[in-house]
Amino acid sequence: MLAVAPVDLPFTKRTLANGLDVLVHEDHHVPIVAVNVWYHVGSKNERPGRTGFAHLFEHLMFEGSEHHNTGYFAPLQRAGALLNGSTNTDRTNYWEVVPTGAVDLALWMESDRMGYLRSAVTRERFETQRDVVLNERRQNYENRPYGLALMAVLAALFPPDHPYHWMTIGGADDIRTMQLDDVQAFFRTYYHPSNASLALAGDIETSRALDLAEEYFGELPAGQRPEPMRADAAVPREIRLVLEDRVELPRVYMAWHSPAMFASRDAEMDLLGDVLGHGKTSRLYRTLVYERRLALDVSAHQSSRELSGFFLVVATASPGRSLTELAAAMDAELQRLIDRGPSEDDMERAKAQIEAQFMYRLQTVGGFGGKSDQLNAYNVLRGIPGFFAADLARYQQATRDSVREAAEHLLRLDRRVVLSVVPRGQQALALPGSEPVSVS
Amino acid sequence: MGADRSRLPDVGPDPPFTFPLVVRHTLPNGLRVQTVEHPDVPVVTFVMQIEGGAGADPRGREGLAALTADMVDEGTGGLSAIEVSEALERIGAVYDVDVGADATVFTLTTLSRFAARGAALLADMLVRPTLSEADFDRVRQLRLDRLRQLKDLPPAVAERAFLRLVYGDHPYGHLPIGSDSALRAASLSDVAAFHGATFRPDRATLVAAGALLHEELFRIAEAEFGSWAAIAAALGAGPPAAADLVPEHAAPRLAIVPREAAAQSELRIGQLATRRNTPDYHALLVMNAVLGGQFVSRINLKLREEKGYTYGARTGFDWRRGVTPFSQQASVHTAATAEAVREALQELGAIREVRPPSNGEMALAKASLTRGYPRNFETAQQVARSVAQLALYDLPATYFEEFVPRVSAVETADVTRVAARYLDPARVTTLVVGDHGTIADSMDALGLGEPQLLPADV
Numbered sequence: 001m002l003a004v005a006p007v008d009l010p011f012t013k014r015t016l017a018n019g020l021d022v023l024v025h026e027d028h029h030v031p032i033v034a035v036n037v038w039y040h041v042g043s044k045n046e047r048p049g050r051t052g053f054a055h056l057f058e059h060l061m062f063e064g065s066e067h068h069n070t071g072y073f074a075p076l077q078r079a080g081a082l083l084n085g086s087t088n089t090d091r092t093n094y095w096e097v098v099p100t101g102a103v104d105l106a107l108w109m110e111s112d113r114m115g116y117l118r119s120a121v122t123r124e125r126f127e128t129q130r131d132v133v134l135n136e137r138r139q140n141y142e143n144r145p146y147g148l149a150l151m152a153v154l155a156a157l158f159p160p161d162h163p164y165h166w167m168t169i170g171g172a173d174d175i176r177t178m179q180l181d182d183v184q185a186f187f188r189t190y191y192h193p194s195n196a197s198l199a200l201a202g203d204i205e206t207s208r209a210l211d212l213a214e215e216y217f218g219e220l221p222a223g224q225r226p227e228p229m230r231a232d233a234a235v236p237r238e239i240r241l242v243l244e245d246r247v248e249l250p251r252v253y254m255a256w257h258s259p260a261m262f263a264s265r266d267a268e269m270d271l272l273g274d275v276l277g278h279g280k281t282s283r284l285y286r287t288l289v290y291e292r293r294l295a296l297d298v299s300a301h302q303s304s305r306e307l308s309g310f311f312l313v314v315a316t317a318s319p320g321r322s323l324t325e326l327a328a329a330m331d332a333e334l335q336r337l338i339d340r341g342p343s344e345d346d347m348e349r350a351k352a353q354i355e356a357q358f359m360y361r362l363q364t365v366g367g368f369g370g371k372s373d374q375l376n377a378y379n380v381l382r383g384i385p386g387f388f389a390a391d392l393a394r395y396q397q398a399t400r401d402s403v404r405e406a407a408e409h410l411l412r413l414d415r416r417v418v419l420s421v422v423p424r425g426q427q428a429l430a431l432p433g434s435e436p437v438s439v440s
Numbered sequence: 441m442g443a444d445r446s447r448l449p450d451v452g453p454d455p456p457f458t459f460p461l462v463v464r465h466t467l468p469n470g471l472r473v474q475t476v477e478h479p480d481v482p483v484v485t486f487v488m489q490i491e492g493g494a495g496a497d498p499r500g501r502e503g504l505a506a507l508t509a510d511m512v513d514e515g516t517g518g519l520s521a522i523e524v525s526e527a528l529e530r531i532g533a534v535y536d537v538d539v540g541a542d543a544t545v546f547t548l549t550t551l552s553r554f555a556a557r558g559a560a561l562l563a564d565m566l567v568r569p570t571l572s573e574a575d576f577d578r579v580r581q582l583r584l585d586r587l588r589q590l591k592d593l594p595p596a597v598a599e600r601a602f603l604r605l606v607y608g609d610h611p612y613g614h615l616p617i618g619s620d621s622a623l624r625a626a627s628l629s630d631v632a633a634f635h636g637a638t639f640r641p642d643r644a645t646l647v648a649a650g651a652l653l654h655e656e657l658f659r660i661a662e663a664e665f666g667s668w669a670a671i672a673a674a675l676g677a678g679p680p681a682a683a684d685l686v687p688e689h690a691a692p693r694l695a696i697v698p699r700e701a702a703a704q705s706e707l708r709i710g711q712l713a714t715r716r717n718t719p720d721y722h723a724l725l726v727m728n729a730v731l732g733g734q735f736v737s738r739i740n741l742k743l744r745e746e747k748g749y750t751y752g753a754r755t756g757f758d759w760r761r762g763v764t765p766f767s768q769q770a771s772v773h774t775a776a777t778a779e780a781v782r783e784a785l786q787e788l789g790a791i792r793e794v795r796p797p798s799n800g801e802m803a804l805a806k807a808s809l810t811r812g813y814p815r816n817f818e819t820a821q822q823v824a825r826s827v828a829q830l831a832l833y834d835l836p837a838t839y840f841e842e843f844v845p846r847v848s849a850v851e852t853a854d855v856t857r858v859a860a861r862y863l864d865p866a867r868v869t870t871l872v873v874g875d876h877g878t879i880a881d882s883m884d885a886l887g888l889g890e891p892q893l894l895p896a897d898v
Contacts, residue, residue, distance in 0.1 A: 031814055074736045
């Protein structure tokens with residue numbers, strides 16, 4: 001049995017007069033500082049017909065701002081920084097990891113684009129980045145095997161007016177018809193201190209970090225914090241779909257609605273994902289890949305988001321094996337877990353891994369998933385920046401029974417979306433009764 | 441009072457950074473054991489680097505090194521494949537294998553308090569794998585199926601074809617996963633023979649880095665790997681390493697892997713350059729940073745930020761002990777294929793003399809390589825892998841300390857000299873994985889000659 005490690009992520013928080021939350025975590029073991037900014041806006045804030053906008057906007061944030069009206073990268077790379085940004089359904093984040101001596105520069109740059117972006121967004125920059133995003137979509141979705149499958153799953157799982165109906169990259173036609181005028185309104189609504197959170201982690205004294213945050217961000221005007229959103233969705237029956245793609249082997253996706261991030265049973269669903277699909281010991285791998293050789297890969301994953309979550313199980317059929325045979329074996333494993341829950345040994349191993357993962361998460365100050373990113377995640381999505389230990393406790397408190405009960409309530413075999421992805425022209429390989437869908 | 445926005449703030453001096461102290465030992469069986477203390481988070485990483493990666497695959501058995509690497513966690517002693525995984529999970533371990541051209545690198549990260557257990561499992565797996573026929577058959581089939589799937593993945597198709605084009609039948613000329621026919625021809629006895637010949641302590645380096653004292657890390661390594669039997673001298677050195685064979689292959693100017701109705705063209709434009717331990721290494725890094733090694737490089741600014749042809753374009757070296765390829769990589773909109781190739785070729789040529797790096801480009805490239813250098817030493821795993829690389833590429837123990845001064849000393853003339861020496865637009869191979877029918881005419885107009893057409897599984 002793994003003893004509980006004393007794991008924590010200490011911090012200091014101050015909220016500036018304009019509403020900007022500032023979080024500071026000291027870690028002096030390498031002379032670098034991570035600067036991380038979250039804006040509480042993502043593709044969930046878009047409307048049907050205008051999808052992909054939040055992400056395109058993220059691109060524009062790297063093109064320059066009023067007082068440094070050329071590319072965002074050059075001054076920071078010249079200072080030895082690593083930097084990036086990303087958009088998902090719920091939030092947009094931006095980060096720099098800089099040598100200690102370049103903290104001022106990073107904060108100047110981040111604050112300038114938070115406060116003074118608008119005049120820098122020209123038609124030419126807008127149109128070029130629209131082309132870049134269309135190419136990003138081609139590269140990561142259209143020209144990639146199974147790349148459009150999740151779009152089809154989400155579109156079926158969430159109704160057309162639900163904020164999770166579309167993927168963050170957006171529809172290709174929506175991206176093509178985006179207007180420069182929309183940029184200004186979007187910036188005004190979502191990009192201001194009251195809708196943002198700034199985290200600094202690394203080789204910096206807390207008092208200095210707070211002073212610098214005030215110096216660079218304090219002057220920016222407050223905005224109005226957008227109203228929290230709500231959205232409901234349910235799948236009343238089993239929906240079977242088939243998508244043709246340029247692939248060699250058929251694959252099946254099974255998806256269910258599941259709890260939102262940090263909600264009741266969210267941790268249980270995470271543990272279920274581990275027990276079902278993580279590593280060679282998992283139920284699905286052991287049965288489908290190792291013992292029966294029906295599948296060449298499997299995965300199971302709780303994808304928890306702010307408004308709701310979805311649980312996804314995926315398996316690719318081995319050559320010569322049918323999706324029908326594969327899906328039946330998957331259902332049998334799901335049913336076994338629903339009936340009996342995980343074993344004590346399953347739970348011990350899953351918890352040991354999660355506890356170790358929490359420790360590994362404390363190794364880096366910046367970048368995606370580093371300590372600065374985690375502080376902002378807890379602050380923005382949970383309202384409690386110090387949620388690290390409580391987050392771990394959610395998993396430690398889960399039991400065989402609570403996991404089994406979550407599986408029983410949430411993984412109903414008669415209420416889910418089941419998508420078959422089959423090679424072009426071979427719809428007969430799909431599960432029986434599947435309706436063709438097309439995604440583009 | 442607000443910030444002064446009339447100018448960017450000055451950047452302060454780089455704080456001093458002390459590179460990790462590496463303590464080096466050699467066990468009586470020949471195994472190099474290197475330890476690094478990395479306090480802060482109670483985590484330990486073991487990196488076992490075994491010389492002889494995909495470049496050591498025997499001819500006709502391409503994929504054998506990777507197959508062998510895959511077999512070592514399939515059971516050891518009394519433990520089945522599943523039981524090995526269970527044991528790793530109980531200590532929260534993250535286990536990873538990377539089969540490179542010159543070495544196979546096994547990495548195991550665990551919590552400090554499980555360090556001894558982690559090392560014991562690693563030793564059991566690497567030194568005493570079960571290698572059963574049933575596991576072999578399953579693992580090989582999974583790799584064959586994976587290979588089949590890769591035919592639909594343009595970047596993988598391009599990587600595979602590009603190596604083949606620039607190396608020909610040199611041992612570096614294939615991906616670690618190998619080929620369908622070679623995997624089918626492989627047998628369990630091939631795996632056992634490969635394991636016996638390459639998994640030997642005198643050709644391996646173990647790096648242990650983490651929140652334990654040097655002596656503790658060494659004691660753990662010695663306890664678990666000290667009994668690994670040395671290979672009798674009679675077995676000798678084996679065949680020459682891939683790195684020692686000089687590729688002598690005339691690569692074509694233009695090759696196309698047709699992919700009908702592809703939304704984008706996957707590009708690889710490049711040629712063989714030089715070895716990782718070349719004295720020109722630091723100048724080449726600066727050249728690459730100017731050309732395509734970072735966001736604000738010439739090729740990315742041109743193809744992405746100016747033209748919008750791609751989500752991103754970059755250049756890089758796929759470093760090896762032996763002669764290494766340099767290439768530009770991008771996935772571009774089909775309609776922009778020929779134009780993107782033209783621009784890329786122009787940039788590869790221009791840096792040699794027409795447009796040498798400006799002072800501003802030199803300053804930016806050098807600063808971006810040097811000023812951020814300490815962040816590469818943040819985690820135990822980063823440290824362990826960096827230290828292992830020194831052994832792989834015969835780099836001196838002073839390598840980390842010398843990195844920043846050496847890059848800083850690179851001058852414009854050094855960059856144009858290495859560019860002239862290693863980048864030859866007349867010898868460059870352009871590979872396109874894309875919609876041949878749509879791009880054929882515009883590609884013809886580039887004057888690269890008749891394209892060599894290749895299948896997706898060349």
